[in-house]
Amino acid sequence: MSDHILVERRDAIQIIRLNRPEKKNAITRAMYAAMAKALRKGDADDAIRVHVFLGVPGAFSAGNDLQDFMTAATSNDMGKEILEFLTALSSARKPIVSGVNGLAIGVGTTIHLHCDLTFATPESLFRTPFVDLGLVPEAASSLLAPNLMGHQKAFALLALGHGFTADAAHEAGIVYRIVSADRLEDDVMQAAAEIAAKPPEAMQIARALMRMPAEPLSDRIVREARHFAERLTSEETRAALLAFFTRKK
Incomplete structure (x- = not known):
């Protein structure tokens, strides 16, 4: 170094x-x-x-x-x-x-x-x-x-x-x-x-989406939806949602 x-x-x-x-x-x-x-x-x-x-x-x-x-x-x-x-x-x-x-x-x-x-x-x-x-x-x-x-x-x-x-x-x-x-x-x-402090996997995916080359809006909607669906079943999202609903009580 x-x-x-x-x-x-x-x-x-x-x-x-x-x-x-x-x-x-x-x-x-x-x-x-x-x-x-x-x-x-x-x-x-x-x-x-x-x-x-x-x-x-x-x-x-x-x-x-x-x-x-x-x-x-x-x-x-x-x-x-x-x-x-x-x-x-x-x-x-x-x-x-x-x-x-x-x-x-x-x-x-x-x-x-x-x-x-x-x-x-x-x-x-x-x-x-x-x-x-x-x-x-x-x-x-x-x-x-x-x-x-x-x-x-x-x-x-x-x-x-x-x-x-x-x-x-x-x-x-x-x-x-x-x-x-x-x-x-x-x-x-x-x-x-x-x-x-943010969920790291979600942060990295969000950042990668914003840095991708330009593409038709319809393609980006499909790409985002695929990631969104995958995130819904992730441990990160489960933990974040649990914390959210716990705070709401």
Whole structure:
């Protein structure tokens, strides 16, 4: 595990913290590998119900460590760790909550497109200068961002590289809630705890349904109905209904 990625478990919550403040959390290949490992391990652990991503004050991440990546490019070993992380991130079964306090540049922005709830401080800045560097959008952001915020805002973010303030990111749907810096981690953890307290199988199915590709409404109704019928006979639902009716008495 990279020293620049700290992994902590609090009850049913796994916290993955980027911790390279001297480089504003610029991400190296070793950091990608460590985050991928943590996501896979947490997803495989039934005791973990939610993942949390955090950075340090002033920076969630300044993006990729370009020096590290230029070294990788010259050795024909470009992208393996990145793809492993992005695959683990995009295929994670369990909900993901993130908190941003400061810079969220490049992949420091696109990570949050895969999160279910993102909190940010008013000082946060989301920016993806891919084209400015002669590069292109990554992490499926060219698909996720237009679906989330529409073509024009996505173009401003991903192609023009315009910075989005916390307010703009909130309006675009990247951010769920803007909170003060002194409240950020408490509010992130409170949201994660609320998720963790829900029936885990039902939560994972509900999340997976919302993240599926577009399909005809009639197909989605049938798919939801099948899951709904299966859930009615599950132990989770029996326990939840019993608790509900007990409270009603």
